[in-house]
Amino acid sequence: MRVAVVVGGSSGIGQAAAVELARRGAGVIVTYSGNPAGAKDTVAAVEREGGTAVAFRLDVGRTEEFPAFREQVVSVLREKWQRETFDYLVNSAGFGGMAMFEDVTEELFDRFLRVLLKGPYFLTQTLVPLLTDGGAIVNVSSSSALPTGSADVGYTAYAAMKGGLNVWSRMLAKELAVRGIRVNTVSPGPTRTRLADADGVVGFDAYPEVIPILAGQTALGRLGEPGDVGVAIAALLGDESRWITAQNVEVSGGFGL
Structure with a gap:
């Protein structure tokens, strides 16, 4: 059995990726x-789904905390899988x-840095000796950071x-x-997750008026x-994507087209 580590697997995209990987027969550490x-x-x-997590x-x-x-x-x-290594790593934790640029404090900037960049960087460094040769990594990014993405105000630090x-x-x-390890990135567009609100409110449910506006901007x-993003993550990790590496795949339904 293949085993995946899904960082940030308690809700949203990470949770969806974990469940989709289980459907495909993988054990999951979240x-x-x-x-x-x-x-x-x-x-x-x-x-x-008949899996183990x-x-x-x-x-x-x-x-x-990483060691x-x-x-x-x-x-x-x-103990659970009689393995010394695991096969897939998904870095999906975040907020x-x-x-606005003039309102970004050093504290907020550093929080973005620690969670969105420094954390994945050094956690991957910590775990990659346990990642099997021929394994795969998917990092969850954002369409806001794509050269073709929408340059919305208020996202200088996050993006x-x-x-x-x-x-x-x-x-x-x-x-x-x-080592035959592939590394790819997915860049979701607006997605119904907890990450839509930095204060931990359950995402777009707190702002229903925004949903039709964003839907209207999506092809x-x-x-x-x-689940739209989770299935893309699982596909990039799987053998069907064995010849794909160093790619950033936008998973946005055509947001901003």
Whole structure:
């Protein structure tokens, strides 16, 4: 059985990716930070698919937690799957929100940096010795950081970190190619997730008036759902994408076309 580590798997895109990977026969290790109930829901959803999952708490913004998390991964791989390595890594933890340039504080900037760029960078560095040769990584970015993306106001800090994630992913694909490890990025457009609100409100449900506006700006005529992105992540990790690496795939339903 193949095993995936899904970072930020307690809701939204990470949760959808974990469940889709389970449907495809993978065992799943998911992490959560402030949403333990959501992590339990993910594990239950995986088990309903006939799969196996475990959940561990991890704050991606705190690199000092990474060595202990690595040891948790090592232990559970041996105990539950009789493995020394895992096959897939999904970096999907994060938070959203906007702030006008003049209102971005160093504290907010550093929080974006820790969670959206520094965290994935050093967590991947910590875990990649356990990633099997021929494995795959998918990092979750944002259409706001694409050269063709919409340059909306209020996203200078957020999009800057996602842009850094995109460049890092491409460079990492080159370095890990010697081990046959593929690295790709998905860039969702507006998606119905908790990340739509930096204060932790359940996303667009708190702002229903925004949904028809965004749907009207999307070629396929609706807001994205976590499952739309989760299935793309699973496909990029799978053998059907074995010749795809260093790519950034926009998964937005044609937002802004």
